[in-house]
Structure formats: C-alpha cells, structure tokens
Amino acid sequence: MKKVCFIVGNLNNSGGTERVTTLILNNLVECSKYEISILSLVEGKKPFFDLNNNISVHSLYDQEISFKSNFLSVVWKIRKFIQENKIDTLVVVDSISCIFTVPALIFLNINHICWEHFHFKNDNGTKFRVLGRKLAVKYCNHIVTLTRKDLEFWKNGLKKIKANLVSIPNPTPYINTCNKPSLNYKVVISVGRLTHVKGYDLLIEAWKKVCDQNPDWKLYIVGSGEEKQNLEILATRLGIMDRIVFTGQTTDVRTFYEKSSIFCLSSRNEGLPMVLLEAQAYGLPIVAFDCNTGPSEIVVNKKNGFLVSNGNIESLAYHLNEIINFEDEKYEKMVFESFLSTQNFKIENILDKWCSIL
Numbered sequence: 001m002k003k004v005c006f007i008v009g010n011l012n013n014s015g016g017t018e019r020v021t022t023l024i025l026n027n028l029v030e031c032s033k034y035e036i037s038i039l040s041l042v043e044g045k046k047p048f049f050d051l052n053n054n055i056s057v058h059s060l061y062d063q064e065i066s067f068k069s070n071f072l073s074v075v076w077k078i079r080k081f082i083q084e085n086k087i088d089t090l091v092v093v094d095s096i097s098c099i100f101t102v103p104a105l106i107f108l109n110i111n112h113i114c115w116e117h118f119h120f121k122n123d124n125g126t127k128f129r130v131l132g133r134k135l136a137v138k139y140c141n142h143i144v145t146l147t148r149k150d151l152e153f154w155k156n157g158l159k160k161i162k163a164n165l166v167s168i169p170n171p172t173p174y175i176n177t178c179n180k181p182s183l184n185y186k187v188v189i190s191v192g193r194l195t196h197v198k199g200y201d202l203l204i205e206a207w208k209k210v211c212d213q214n215p216d217w218k219l220y221i222v223g224s225g226e227e228k229q230n231l232e233i234l235a236t237r238l239g240i241m242d243r244i245v246f247t248g249q250t251t252d253v254r255t256f257y258e259k260s261s262i263f264c265l266s267s268r269n270e271g272l273p274m275v276l277l278e279a280q281a282y283g284l285p286i287v288a289f290d291c292n293t294g295p296s297e298i299v300v301n302k303k304n305g306f307l308v309s310n311g312n313i314e315s316l317a318y319h320l321n322e323i324i325n326f327e328d329e330k331y332e333k334m335v336f337e338s339f340l341s342t343q344n345f346k347i348e349n350i351l352d353k354w355c356s357i358l
Helices: 016-031 071-084 095-104 127-139 148-157 200-213 228-237 274-281 313-324 328-345 347-355
Strands: 002-008 034-042 056-061 089-093 111-115 142-145 164-167 187-191 218-222 244-248 262-265 286-289 305-308
Touching: 002 016, 002 071, 016 034, 016 274, 016 347, 034 071, 056 071, 071 095, 089 095, 095 111, 095 127, 111 127, 142 148, 148 164, 187 200, 187 274, 200 218, 200 228, 200 313, 228 244, 262 274, 262 313, 274 286, 274 328, 286 313, 305 313, 328 347
Parallel strands: 002 034, 002 089, 034 056, 089 111, 111 142, 142 164, 187 218, 187 262, 218 244, 262 286, 286 305
Antiparallel strands: none
C-alpha cells in the first residue's frame, strides 16, 4: 500500500484550504489503495474539520514558531519524518512550504507534489511564496493548480519548468442536499474568514444600497477573523448594523445555507472558492466578484448566478437587488441551474485525477 503524506501549515485552522484538504484525504483513505497521513507544521492535533480515524495526524511543532529563525530545524524535522515513516508521496498543501520540502527531500526518491491554493498573481503578502513556486517548478514532480486559468499563469510566469503542471479543481463537499432555497427567507449569506482579501468591507458598502430598496432583507456573514471590529464599525457608520448578522465561526455552516436565499462572494482574490461549491450544492444563486481566478470556473453568468466586475460595489448591489426581485419562476430556474452545476465537481471525478499522480 502506497504511503502518502499531506503537509499543511496548521490543521487546526478553519479555512477553505483545510476544508478541501480534509475532504480529499477522507475520500482517498476510503480507496484502500493508500495509507494516508497528514503532517501539520504547527499545532494540528485538534483539526477543525472531521478526519477519518484511519488517517494518522502528526505535528512538527506543538505551537506557533518563527519559521525564519527555525528554517534548518523545520527542514531537518520534515526529512526525518519522511524517512522514518517511509513516505512514498509527499503532497505540499500551499507552495510556500516548498521552501522547506525541496531541501528536505534532496537525494530522496520521493514523489513530490505541490498543491497550490492561491492564484498565481497573489503572493498573500510574502515573497517566500514566490520563492516556493520557483523551487516547485524545478524540483517537484507535479504542480496542482485549482483552475485552468491559474495553470496558464504558472506556465507563462515561470521559467525552466520541469514539473508536470495539472489542473484539479476542488470537489463539492455536498451532493444531493435536497435543499429548497426560497426568496421568502429574505437572507443573503456570505461565508469566509473576516480578512481584507475577502472583501467584506465592499460587501457591506453594497449591502447599504440593497437595504435602501429592500429593508426587510438581512445579510448573514459566517466566519471570524481580524477584520470583524472594523466591519462592525463600518456597518454602524452606514446605519445598517441591524441588517447584518455576524455569526462568528461555526462547524455547522449547513444550517445557514438551508435558510438562505442568495450567496454572495466579495473576495478581492481567490483560488477556487470552496464556499461557492458549497452554496451551489444547496442550490443557492450566486453573486460574485469576477476576481482573477475561481468564480468564473464555477459561476456561469446569468445562468446559475451573476459575475460582477471585480471591486464594483454598484454592480454587486445591482445584481443582488435583481435576484431579490426575481419572479418565482426565474428564481427557481436559477436554483435548478445551481444544483446542476455541482455535477462538474463530483468527488469521484476529482479523486480519479488525484490518483493518477499520487
């Protein structure tokens, strides 16, 4: 049985990266072809998302550390773990970690895969991710991008590419939810971490315009993060704090999807948003900013939702209002198309692609 290890930053986190990683692992271990382990660089002993009991969980460090100060120690610990556990394939979740795994695997015959979750034009505030990508294309066996567009960015943006580049989208986490969305709920939902990149400030600005025309509707923002206080201040200043519900972090987001009418994504940048796949699995029409990568591979404009020019607050508000005022027949058609779109991201198809490179 092939031994496959996925290495992540912190398995305790509740983001989309951790969500899809656990989803893929839980399904791979069911194939009975792989012995799956996961190595969290820090913490990780209390995964936010449920993991199959047959997946072994390990942690390099029990608490947050300075990776810069401990660079050599991290490299040595990864190498030691790989050798002691006789790992055949190492999947690096996020290219930035390749700055550790590439030197750690020197002279080891390991199938080395880099699984990128950020789009190529976003280094997320650190040049180490740029370095990680340069190392990955030279020394990894495979690079996995989430979208076809991002694959092209990699091909055109880097030189001396030796790795095999392949696009494998995230799978939808839910199938056949039998949910029945309704405009009668009068709820727009958005799910994600409350960070600048997620653009909730833009959504709240747009929501002010929606409230002016539809004062009986509410916006539910599901998630936690460092921008919460700033967002609450903004909502208060705009006089719409009573029209927004900040739910905080939850392990049961399904209850919110089930009582919502529309999903909105206001991100400035994305990879391939898991939340859009989740929303479609619940049949929700989507209004999303058409950022560099991600939404355009999930949302078919005017069919299962609307793609909005990135950062255009006026247009975001306009299309939210448009769906809110749909006739029942038009709304139900968009709901049907949203459900139908999930077939493109069935877990069975995604697993086949993963198995071909593991």
